[in-house]
Amino acid sequence: MGILDLFAKKKSSNVAKDRLKLLLVSERADCSPEIMEKIKNDIIEVISKYLEIDTEGLDIQITKNDLEGGNNAPALCASIPIRGQKRDLNKKTGEV
């Protein structure tokens, strides 16, 4: 790979793969990308009350539940990178 490639735009096979992955998540679950986006935003809102999260790195996916007793039903898997716990949370609620 030449140094010029570093500045080149994203290769088309990667573009295709990313597009497909996103598309198939919603198609498998039979729900639209807009709904997925809304779910994502709601999750961010709720979790942000308690934890400092990396909203950019948040990833939600609908996958098959392969876990024991999962019955192969679709499952919503959210991967939410945590930056840290909110310091003022304990004070507010009065817990230790």
Added chain:
Amino acid sequence: MSEVIVVTSGKGGVGKTTTTANIGTGLAKLGHKVVLIDTDIGLRNLDVVMGLENRIVYNLVDVVEGNCRIRQALIKDKRYDGLYLLPSAQTRDKTAVTPEQMRKLTEELREEFDYILLDCPAGIEQGFKNAIAGADRAIVVTTPEVSAIRDADRIIGLLEAEEMGRIDLIVNRIRMDMVKKKDMMSVEDVIDILSVNIIGAVPDDENIVIATNNGEPLVGTNCKAGKAYMNISRRVAGEEVEMMDLNAGNSIWDRLIALFRKN
């Protein structure tokens, strides 16, 4: 023990018929007794790909409607022992057959054949439902293109909903030169997206066009696609065969070495 295998894809033009013809012929070459059924009523093509179009007397709909016995409609391929074709009807449509009738037909054929291969029409309507009705397992054919992969995903979902016993994937028409430049998704990319078992990858090979022109499946011949299809046939029959290195013979060095060997 016999197996009924449906070859399907969702999208048209990805190589279902070519795949059915080559795997069927491959299995016959391995010594199995095989019947290929063209279930694409109204748009039959397996007969021309197999080079048997001039020998059709009766067809699938004739059998189902009781106009003839199964044996009368089966065309024996004289080039290979134990290879038969049940052609589709050209002047009817998909509603001429029901899933129940297909199930009955495949059950009857099980008594005589080791492998019953069904070439499924494109789409997810009646023709698809007919083709999968009697099948034990499915082979899904796709190419490394977004449209074909999306349709393959939908088909896999439908097959899973129908509780298909086993689903395997073939990635067809790989161009390694483009994959290397990252301008085509690799076999690994496709597996990653579809998360389904892979049974083989077939490189894009102009010999396929030539073989189809001649009405002679190229499985087992000494070209890339011929080798790939033979490997797939062996895997379908339950053999453990290592995945082919699609890169081999592509670099300048490989070509030079091949040139010296020839001389």
